Amino acid sequence: MVDIKWEELGFTYMKTPKRYVSYWENGKWDDGVLTGENKLSISEASCGLHYGQQCFEGLKAYRTKDGSIQLFRPDMNAIRMQKTNQRVMMPEVSVEKFVDACMQVVKANEEYVPPYGTGATLYLRPFMVGIGDNLGVRPAPKFIFSVFAVPVGAYFKGGLSPVNFMTSEYDRAAPNGTGMAKVGGNYAGSLLPHHEAVEAGFADCIYLDPKTHTMIEEVGAANFFGITKDNKFVTPKSDSILPSITKYSLIQVAKDYLNMEVEERDVPIDNLDEFAEAGACGTAAVITPIGGIKHKDKYTVFFDENEVGPVTRKLYDTLVGIQLGDVEAPEGWIYKVK
Numbered sequence: 001m002v003d004i005k006w007e008e009l010g011f012t013y014m015k016t017p018k019r020y021v022s023y024w025e026n027g028k029w030d031d032g033v034l035t036g037e038n039k040l041s042i043s044e045a046s047c048g049l050h051y052g053q054q055c056f057e058g059l060k061a062y063r064t065k066d067g068s069i070q071l072f073r074p075d076m077n078a079i080r081m082q083k084t085n086q087r088v089m090m091p092e093v094s095v096e097k098f099v100d101a102c103m104q105v106v107k108a109n110e111e112y113v114p115p116y117g118t119g120a121t122l123y124l125r126p127f128m129v130g131i132g133d134n135l136g137v138r139p140a141p142k143f144i145f146s147v148f149a150v151p152v153g154a155y156f157k158g159g160l161s162p163v164n165f166m167t168s169e170y171d172r173a174a175p176n177g178t179g180m181a182k183v184g185g186n187y188a189g190s191l192l193p194h195h196e197a198v199e200a201g202f203a204d205c206i207y208l209d210p211k212t213h214t215m216i217e218e219v220g221a222a223n224f225f226g227i228t229k230d231n232k233f234v235t236p237k238s239d240s241i242l243p244s245i246t247k248y249s250l251i252q253v254a255k256d257y258l259n260m261e262v263e264e265r266d267v268p269i270d271n272l273d274e275f276a277e278a279g280a281c282g283t284a285a286v287i288t289p290i291g292g293i294k295h296k297d298k299y300t301v302f303f304d305e306n307e308v309g310p311v312t313r314k315l316y317d318t319l320v321g322i323q324l325g326d327v328e329a330p331e332g333w334i335y336k337v338k
């Protein structure tokens with residue numbers, strides 16, 4: 001067994017023994033291999049370096065109570081990456097190849113899948129980069145598809161705890177830009193707004209819709225949801241939001257496990273008073289409860305530190321229960337690693 005203090009893990013890179021690498025050239029992918037080498041050797045003129053032709057995904061492998069290992073909806077990540085690929089003109093990886101690559105990487109790094117009950121998981125980072133010699137702006141002649149794995153800690157050491165956000169004057173995406181694609185370029189543009197929010201004493205910023213700056217779009221690199229005072233699960237609908245698999249899973253959990261009504265619609269920043277609870281969701285943190293939101297001169301408070309809304313708590317417990325195999329999952333959500 002590897003010597004890792006699972007309870008103390010954060011979200012930081014660690015080299016694990018094996019990763020999967022496959023190359024695309026002349027219209028097709030090769031079979032892909034597992035390798036111990038964690039460095040890529042690519043042309044200085046790679047499209048991925050100059051013109052941002054690259055993308056990534058993020059998902060987790062979970063250790064269950066009986067010691068087995070499972071993935072949560074990897075097919076959804078595969079399909080989302082295909083949509084990203086189409087938007088930035090990269091070759092698609094089939095769902096089968098994507099899921100197989102994830103399975104191979106988990107199995108090859110099995111000792112690094114944290115034990116059940118530690119709150120830690122094995123984070124998988126599939127990514128694709130345009131490589132090869134190229135100077136003009138055009139799709140790359142070759143591509144790398146790779147998946148590596150890193151054990152990561154529970155996001156909240158002492159359980160769920162709410163954090164505060166402020167709205168940003170910057171946009172993370174343009175109205176008809178690449179907001180719905182998981183490309184690195186969206187993140188480069190978010191570094192400064194994030195930094196400024198942290199400097200101002202907040203955990204991160206909330207992005208408003210780029211057209212009118214009146215509706216909530218995303219919370220940092222996570223999707224937003226609110227629970228209305230009459231117990232509806234509400235989440236923004238927009239073409240410039242990254243479609244979070246956690247969010248769409250929570251929508252189903254809210255409907256089918258908690259019997260809640262769900263609305264995907266505009267969420268005006270000036271109407272936060274309609275919510276009793278609010279949160280941000282994504283693979284890394286699952287759910288981040290929102291304590292308060294500052295917008296211009298108004299500060300809306302939902303919860304103080306160490307206080308979590310009852311619905312947020314139920315959503316969290318049910319989803320994590322499903323991911324860890326403690327709660328029965330909807331059909332097709334769990335992929336056992338064998």
Ligand SMILES: *Cc1c(COP(=O)(O)O)cnc(C)c1O
Binds near residue numbers: 218220244245246
């Ligand atoms: C990846 C990502 C999310 C969360 O998506 P999940 O599939 O739930 O992990 C949300 N917003 C942005 C901008 C993202 O890149």
